[in-house]
Amino acid sequence: MYVRLLSAQLRSQTQYRLSFAVDLVLNVAITVIGVLVVLTLFAAAGPTLGGLSLAEGLLVAGLAEAAFQTADLVVGNIERLPVYVRTGLLDAVLVRPLSSLGQLLVADAAPRRLGRVAQAAAVLGVALAVNDVDWTPSRVVLVVLAPVCGAVTYASIFVAGATTTFWLLGAGETANAFTYGGRDFATYPTPVYGTWFRRVFGYGLGLAAVAYLPALTLLGRDDPLGLPGWVGWSPPLVAAAWCGIAALAWRFGVRHYRSTGS
């Protein structure tokens, strides 16, 4: 009897650990496959893609991924806002005297996302090593500043996108175009994209500043599209602008929120 209980106990424990192990393997696989996709496309393109070599492209991809995963770690939960609205959790949150946004973000904190950030940082580290960056003090600052500002940018896009839930049906899907689409855009060199698309997404939405422009500065390259050298330092400006947009959108959205009725 006790043997049976013990074996049942052991089985349930290993199930739990198996789940964790599979989770870990899958998470690593996602990052590795993501890098392989970038490398495959650069390899298929020939010597350069969007004006950058494979190694340089890896730096752009690494910066974009580090920024995105950090944002996902901090504000990723906001994607569940439609669920919170539907289940009435948002009403409960709004009644409390604390910041509604703050409460929602810590509601389902996911420490497992930390692993994805660490992996992205590893990819970035490899990219920096492979490119043999000529380190100056300003470049050391930039290599930390760019992903941090990129993360703030993505986080703001996440939040602003989520607030469309307050007044748009199917909001989640629409927001994906700019959150995940934004990630995809920044992963590759901006010259890849057609003129007007580049102007809207890269400069209008500031996504070129997440990875491509800082990467050019780190590599000591000039922008083939003719932008002045200081644009490599525009990430803080873009992040600040997006932060403002997100704050306004959130405040506007919450004020005009009409509950599902309870």
Added chain:
Amino acid sequence: MPAFAALVRAGFLRYATYRQATLASAFTNSVFGFLHCYLLLAVLGTRASVGGYDARHVATFVWVGQGLIGVVQLFTWTELSDRIRSGDIAADLLRPIDPLVAHLAVDLGRAGHAALVRLGVPVVVGALFFPLAVPTHAATWPLAVLSVLLAVVVSLGTRYLISLTAFWWLDARGPNTVWLLGSTMLSGLAVPLPLYPEPVRVLAWATPFPWTLQAPLDVLLERGGSGHALLLLGGQAAAALGVLCLAALVQRRAVRALVVQGG
């Protein structure tokens, strides 16, 4: 049979009511269409072709591919695994129609509706901004429709099979991630399969995933001529049969060992 047809119709109508969600998805597909199209055209560069695709083929591949995402349902589908975890599956199993057949019928209806808006919008948007490749042989059109139909079946079968793990394993994330990884990376969505190195290509075609997207797109693009198209269709049929049989087997196994929680 009338029950099957009724379920197909029900699936169509159910998804027809989600008008705004459908439009939102079509919008997002279009944005990703631009992203991927520019990217792959840049990969093509000044060369005549890459992986056997020229500029028109590349553009058509991307835009029709984005349109097919909704038809073939390449993204998260948790309907069955949710019902298994909540125990509602017990009610499904008591019904006169096998849940696998029922889900297949509803999915075909859903795909039918998706073929209107979710396929139509990206294709129109793509055609407006990029030169697309139109099939040169009349026979390609019915073959392509058949291929998409088979792709839907392969997709449903694979999703169903993966969802059945919920009978043994309470973790929702694992199987869902496996499906997403396969359906985006191995289906031809993230990268057209001919661009992958040989070992990856061989591995991919051994899974159901390329048969859901790469195959119908290659049929539409008349890649390799009509002989190759028939080969692809045959492969899809085999894949569809394979996943459905496997799903039925696994489901029978699960039902035999099933213990429903609570009363």
